Amino acid sequence: MKEKKENNKVSTSLFRKRWKKFKSLKRGYYSFLIILTLYLISFILPIFIGRDALIVKYNGEFYFPIFKYQSAESLGQNLQGEANYRLLKKQYQEEGGDNWVFMPIYPYGPNENLLSELEGNPPHPPSSEHWAGTDDRGRDVFARLAYGFNIGLSFSIIVTLFAYFIGISVGGTLGFYGGKIDIFGLRLIEMWSTIPFLYTIIIISSIIQPNFILLTFVLTLFGWIGITYYVRGEFYREKARDYVSAAVSMGAKNKTIIFRHILPNSLTPVISFAPFAIVANIFSLVSLDFLGFGLPPPTPSWGQLMQQGLVNIEYWWLIATPLVSMFLTLLSITFIGEAIREAFDPKVYSRLR
Amino acid sequence: MKPENILEVKDLKVKFPVTGGLFLRKVAEVKAVDGVSFELRKGETLGLVGESGCGKSTIGKAIINILKFSAPDVEITGEVYMRIEDKEVNLLELTRGEIREYRGMIQMIFQDPYSSLNARMSVGQIIEEPMLYHTDLNKKQRTERVSWLLEKVGLQTEQSKRYPHEFSGGQRQRIGIARALSTNPKIIIADEPVSALDVSIQAQVINLLQELQGEFDLSILFIAHDLSVVEHISSRIAVMYLGNIAELGPGERIYHKPIHPYSKALLSAVPLPNPKLKNKERIILKGDVPTPMNKPSGCGFRTRCPIARKECADFIPELEIKEEQHYAACPFV
Ligand SMILES: Nc1ncnc2c1ncn2[C@@H]1O[C@H](COP(=O)(O)OP(=O)(O)OP(=O)(O)O)[C@@H](O)[C@H]1O
Ligand code: SF4
Ligand SMILES: [Mg+2]
Numbered sequence: 001m002k003e004k005k006e007n008n009k010v011s012t013s014l015f016r017k018r019w020k021k022f023k024s025l026k027r028g029y030y031s032f033l034i035i036l037t038l039y040l041i042s043f044i045l046p047i048f049i050g051r052d053a054l055i056v057k058y059n060g061e062f063y064f065p066i067f068k069y070q071s072a073e074s075l076g077q078n079l080q081g082e083a084n085y086r087l088l089k090k091q092y093q094e095e096g097g098d099n100w101v102f103m104p105i106y107p108y109g110p111n112e113n114l115l116s117e118l119e120g121n122p123p124h125p126p127s128s129e130h131w132a133g134t135d136d137r138g139r140d141v142f143a144r145l146a147y148g149f150n151i152g153l154s155f156s157i158i159v160t161l162f163a164y165f166i167g168i169s170v171g172g173t174l175g176f177y178g179g180k181i182d183i184f185g186l187r188l189i190e191m192w193s194t195i196p197f198l199y200t201i202i203i204i205s206s207i208i209q210p211n212f213i214l215l216t217f218v219l220t221l222f223g224w225i226g227i228t229y230y231v232r233g234e235f236y237r238e239k240a241r242d243y244v245s246a247a248v249s250m251g252a253k254n255k256t257i258i259f260r261h262i263l264p265n266s267l268t269p270v271i272s273f274a275p276f277a278i279v280a281n282i283f284s285l286v287s288l289d290f291l292g293f294g295l296p297p298p299t300p301s302w303g304q305l306m307q308q309g310l311v312n313i314e315y316w317w318l319i320a321t322p323l324v325s326m327f328l329t330l331l332s333i334t335f336i337g338e339a340i341r342e343a344f345d346p347k348v349y350s351r352l353r
Numbered sequence: 354m355k356p357e358n359i360l361e362v363k364d365l366k367v368k369f370p371v372t373g374g375l376f377l378r379k380v381a382e383v384k385a386v387d388g389v390s391f392e393l394r395k396g397e398t399l400g401l402v403g404e405s406g407c408g409k410s411t412i413g414k415a416i417i418n419i420l421k422f423s424a425p426d427v428e429i430t431g432e433v434y435m436r437i438e439d440k441e442v443n444l445l446e447l448t449r450g451e452i453r454e455y456r457g458m459i460q461m462i463f464q465d466p467y468s469s470l471n472a473r474m475s476v477g478q479i480i481e482e483p484m485l486y487h488t489d490l491n492k493k494q495r496t497e498r499v500s501w502l503l504e505k506v507g508l509q510t511e512q513s514k515r516y517p518h519e520f521s522g523g524q525r526q527r528i529g530i531a532r533a534l535s536t537n538p539k540i541i542i543a544d545e546p547v548s549a550l551d552v553s554i555q556a557q558v559i560n561l562l563q564e565l566q567g568e569f570d571l572s573i574l575f576i577a578h579d580l581s582v583v584e585h586i587s588s589r590i591a592v593m594y595l596g597n598i599a600e601l602g603p604g605e606r607i608y609h610k611p612i613h614p615y616s617k618a619l620l621s622a623v624p625l626p627n628p629k630l631k632n633k634e635r636i637i638l639k640g641d642v643p644t645p646m647n648k649p650s651g652c653g654f655r656t657r658c659p660i661a662r663k664e665c666a667d668f669i670p671e672l673e674i675k676e677e678q679h680y681a682a683c684p685f686v
Contacts, residue, residue: 013516014472178425240423242469246532248419248449250483251456264473 028339156281175235275337400583403593457487477513
């Protein structure tokens with residue numbers, strides 16, 4: 001009876017074991033859930049935050065402006081170009097007819113100029129309408145922060161993926177083949193890493209207007225080196241271990257040895273450094289935006305808001321809100337990274353639990 | 354190659370260069386194996402015994418030609434002939450591609466049961482892997498064979514879905530044995546397959562190997578670090594000291610009437626089951642084992658040999674025949 005129970009015990013792969021441990025590290029696990037949820041939501045953000053109505057009922061017909069452009073005239077609004085749904089909503093309410101407008105919970109877009117609806121000069125301080133005030137062009141800061149979160153995180157995840165792809169390929173090649181390839185490869189990497197990243201990007205930005213793809217490309221070019229050393233070291237060490245010798249003694253080909261044996265056993269540093277790399281890349285983007293060499297306007301960006309705030313320090317919300325957002329994001333991701341590192345630690349007891 | 358042999362090792366030398374300085378020049382070398390010759394007969398178990406660091410594992414790895422992979426700088430000379438049906442091939446001459454087709458014939462059980470299993474693969478996958486390269490079995494047949502092998506080595510079929518970290522050292526060693534057997538090899542190099550195990554389990558594993566040997570007509574090179582383990586299983590025993598074979602002969606004789614001074618000392622260190630019966634004097638060797646990096650000149654054993662003379666520094670003793678089938682590398686006994 002007891003024996004049987006033992007046999008039915010679900011077997012745990014190393015990955016599942018680590019995932020279980022990760023889940024037990026509350027701080028990191030909850031941070032992970034929060035960041036993941038927010039990030040997923042940020043892909044459908046126009047449903048929650050945006051200027052376009054979700055549904056409009058006009059003269060017995062339904063319209064979905066969130067998916068399809070509607071001119072103001074076609075909805076009975078006396079405006080040129082696209083309808084302004086906030087005003088339309090008021091208009092319909094005043095008319096008291098059958099028509100109605102269903103807006104997102106927070107009905108302001110990130111790039112929308114609100115000067116015509118607001119009194120006084122921008123930036124406007126935080127209010128119950130505009131939770132984080134507006135910026136110097138009368139755009140809603142909260143909406144910009146929310147959209148900036150998606151752009152910042154997506155950007156850094158993409159850069160991290162590309163950089164890791166290059167880093168793992170190069171590091172794996174150097175560590176696996178060793179010898180002359182390794183020595184020459186390392187010298188080339190050392191030469192490459194002496195090129196100052198910030199100057200390069202400033203020079204490039206002063207020649208051509210940087211965009212998402214260009215910035216991804218440049219940051220990747222400079223971001224792959226760190227992980228390369230780690231992967232190289234792992235490959236070098238794992239290659240000399242007996243399970244790899246055993247694979248050679250079975251007649252496995254290099255491809256099998258690399259992808260089936262060495263690579264899966266060399267990913268510990270890759271996985272445990274990933275969150276910190278993402279943090280670093282978010283930080284890079286914010287810095288570049290701050291300095292004015294980042295994503296082109298009017299892309300919602302945290303760094304650009306901070307820069308506005310710094311120009312005129314009395315508009316404190318322009319500094320405080322992006323700073324707090326960035327702080328919370330980076331802190332959560334760092335918690336995730338810390339928990340991942342802990343989960344990969346073979347020691348049973350953890351100081352984080 | 355003599356017809357009764359399945360493996361012949363001739364003057365095998367393995368050197369690991371020690372590099373240093375800015376340009377990684379060779380500053381010294383570790384002579385891990387320093388001119389070893391022996392033969393493995395068909396169906397026999399040859400015991401290879403010696404202290405830690407004397408080069409036993411290195412011989413095993415050199416025979417199956419895997420050292421070049423894990424230590425690319427290694428220098429290997431000599432010949433290792435293997436008989437396959439009516440062909441003789443020198444395993445050391447073959448490239449990695451050429452040797453691949455013979456790999457299923459000769460398999461190794463690795464010494465360290467912890468580092469020799471890939472932690473990311475389930476036990477089933479580990480045992481199945483050699484079949485992927487050397488057999489045409491389909492998935493179902495492979496799975497059946499994995500179960501059969503697991504039962505053979507005393508594990509349960511259900512355990513094939515588990516991962517190595519869920520097993521004890523002894524169980525892992527059995528997984529290693531099952532993996533080595535999975536392609537039906539003719540030769541097994543068993544590198545201290547029992548030294549990681551409890552005494553009670555040691556006997557089980559040795560019995561298992563013997564059983565399998567009869568069943569599969571295996572020839573086994575059985576590596577161990579003391580004589581007591583190999584006595585029961587080996588027909589012949591080779592005693593190694595610092596990269597050389599000191600004595601080679603039938604197990605019975607090595608165990609009861611050793612010739613070489615080193616084997617005598619090694620044997621006297623074996624705990625005897627009944628001390629009253631054999632009241633032998635214990636020979637304690639003086640000094641430490643020299644490292645293979647700075648081997649003494651002449652006879653490698655001379656710094657610790659109780660009967661060493663001045664001449665021993667001047668020549669390297671070769672294995673010479675002392676009795677029938679019984680060789681020792683010392684002219685003074
Ligand atoms: N890859 C390597 N690089 C450098 N030196 C090595 C390497 N492998 C083994 N050696 C050296 O070769 C010598 C023989 O090692 P080997 O592992 O063959 O000993 P062994 O007889 O198997 O010992 P043990 O009983 O402890 O397993 C040792 O001095 C060891 O340090
Ligand atoms: S050759 Fe000399 S040192 Fe070596 S074992 Fe014989 S007596 Fe001892
Ligand atoms: Mg060994």
